[in-house]
Amino acid sequence: MMINLREKILLHGASTLKNEELLAVIIGNGTKKNNVLDLARKIVVDSGSLNLNLEQLMAFNGIGVAQACKILAAIELGTRKVESDTxxxxxxxxxxxxxxxxxxxxxxxxxxxxxxxxxxxxxxxxxxxxxxxxxxxxxxxxxxxxxxxxxxxxxxxxxxxxxxxxxxxxxxxxxxxxxxxxxxxxxxxxxxxxxxxxxxxxxxxxxxxxxx
CATH class of the missing domain: 3.40.140.10 (Cytidine Deaminase, domain 2)
Structure with a gap:
């Protein structure tokens, strides 16, 4: 799963990935019950716009402190990029x-x-x-x-x-x-x-x- 997503980025660029695919790349690993893409899809669907804090992210089975921090950091980086555009x-x-x-x-x-x-x-x-x-x-x-x-x-x-x-x-x-x-x-x-x-x-x- 992760190999396919990375190949997609290498061949076509990150902009071709859906929101859940981008999130899956950031999370890295899924759980025994859900692969990483299913987990990412659940987070995207349940949150609507990924407007979640640390505690809310960690409430998802399979998201620990490290993954939650990665997600929050990626969202903040994206926000700062948009705000710096002129x-x-x-x-x-x-x-x-x-x-x-x-x-x-x-x-x-x-x-x-x-x-x-x-x-x-x-x-x-x-x-x-x-x-x-x-x-x-x-x-x-x-x-x-x-x-x-x-x-x-x-x-x-x-x-x-x-x-x-x-x-x-x-x-x-x-x-x-x-x-x-x-x-x-x-x-x-x-x-x-x-x-x-x-x-x-x-x-x-x-x-x-x-x-x-």
Missing amino acids: ISKGVVSVDDVGKHLINKIGNAPQEKLIAVYLNNSYHLIDEKVIFMGTVDSATVHPRDVLREALKISATQVVIAHNHPNGSLMFSKNDCEFSQRLKEGCSIVGINLLDHLIITKKSYSSLKSLNLI
Whole structure:
């Protein structure tokens, strides 16, 4: 079983493996009752998105401390890889930002407010995680977004935050924060292109709803 999976990686690349096959490679060995692929498949099916902690992983028969730590380390490495990815250096549209952030923060368990800074030609200058937590006037201020924009001479900005509950609806706090930010941007000559809500599979735009 393991030899076949390793050969598949060598011949066709790791991207050709299914989630349970990748997990089987990490686990290494099965049990007397279940081979490693069956064990991996059970973990994937029962967990949904592999959103498991150490104790939950070790509850599966055949997963000890060593295997659980390997799985958690692999998942964390994948998460950090996604979070380190950046947008193309070419001309960037709001749709590009939305699709990029679905991959980057769509699965994040906590809300993250990200600002994507562009120049006059709509080329990326930088993207920053501005805040982690609920986005409202009590926890985050427009100056937190504008400070970075002025520092790097950005003239356009798109802000976005994820909704871990999967809702694409903008809250009253979202709208109020966006209006305050738009006013602040206008004062210093920066164009607020949009405010996006990001979920696991999609995004919504405040501007397209005529809310800013």
